[in-house]
Amino acid sequence: MAIAKELVLYYTPEKSDADRLLKGVLVRMGIRIRNITPEQTAEKVGALAGLPGYEEQEKATDAPVIPEKLLVLHGFGQRRLQELLGGLRKAKVPPIPMKAMVTEHNADWPLYELYQEIRKEHEMMTEQKESK
Template sequence: MAAGKEMVLYYQPESDKQKGNDTKAAKMKAVLVRMGIRIKNISQEQMGQTVGYLAGLEGFEEQEAEVCPPVKEEVLVMKNFSNARLDEFLMSLRRAGVERIALKAVVTDTNCKWKLYDLYQELVKEHEVMSKREQK
């Protein structure tokens, strides 16, 4: 994956916005601005688009809108982060008081071809597996 400007794709469910959980999003956006990281807010309607298209990668075009089931959890997808910057970003979120975002990923050569909804489903599965391991 070619290096370039860091970017975060952020999906926040409508239910969170309605519950007034915008303070979490505002804290996160403040961290992103401070660190000079671009943010792209993703809507439910965009969940059927490829990760590559949403992340602005060359060779990916907008797809015919596909209706996906409602996504009820936050999703954070990071692009062009070095390991050090990724650690710095996650630490900055913690310091800013941003509650844990369980479903996180980085853009890879594999998942950039997936629809964001498919990546979301994969993250949910991984999170369930990790949660079960932590409980043991």
């Protein structure tokens, strides 16, 4: 059996029934899950994803707070990404708007900064939809 290279960094400020549904889809698809704690929000995305050249720091007691669920995906091709999104819909996992892929550009960002960028983009897209 091939080793899954896909990884989902999963951050949630509070546990819910949706966590079980989400993790069930990931497990069935053979996708690795890494739960991110509030103390890890200042870590670089590359370190959290286990990328070469990135080292995790000690957990910060004063890390910035992320107030909502966040998924950061690593190692997904287009087909597998579509399978994942379809699987989440089919399992009736409530939408998680804060999603991103690990890229060479954001791997060096602290997770909190990536979250802020995703939040900003989401707000801009929502405003555009509402103005139409």
